[in-house]
Amino acid sequence: DAGVTQSPTHLIKTRGQQVTLRCSPKSGHDTVSWYQQALGQGPQFIFQYYEEEERQRGNFPDRFSGHQFPNYSSELNVNALLLGDSALYLCASSLGLAEYSYNEQFFGPGTRLTVL
């Protein structure tokens, strides 16, 4: 049973460029959340996708956008990259939105983005 996978592992971009990060959820999961983890910090919630729609968003500018595909995989796009976007980007998957019960989130290994 494959866990959450992310690609690429590492990425180097320059300021102003655009980047796309990819995530495949754990088998059977339909909900994907993205987090940004700056060096020495805890992860910060970017947004969450369920049924191909953005359901909840953290305090991130519109330069951060995403997409979820019918197979539940997801992409995170960042436009007009800034030096401050350098971070580890984590994807987490779960089953449903768990309105009435707990659903565990499983994290991927992350994509390390460096902006020069």
Place this chain on the structure above:
Amino acid sequence: AQTVTQSQPEMSVQEAETVTLSCTYDTSESDYYLFWYKQPPSRQMILVIRQEAYKQQNATENRFSVNFQKAAKSFSLKISDSQLGDAAMYFCAYRRGGATNKLIFGTGTLLAVQP
């Protein structure tokens, strides 16, 4: 807004000894969950233990247990019989109840285990 605070940037423990990591949180919600995650150098975040706010009994998972003090908004993690493989960054996290997966993390505690 909910916040999670970890006041211990680094901790160290001898192998086979016990260590306690501290976490405090702030929320006005009554329905929420608290978690401890472990992030080893491989970067993959792993769930260690969770606690539902409505449960009075402290959660336990093998060598890991929590001390959940709801009134004090405190949620500490105790690791017994520490092993070299326990060395990692530990994050305390909060999630409110309802239809959300949004986790709010603390800044983490780096745990070193000395042989």
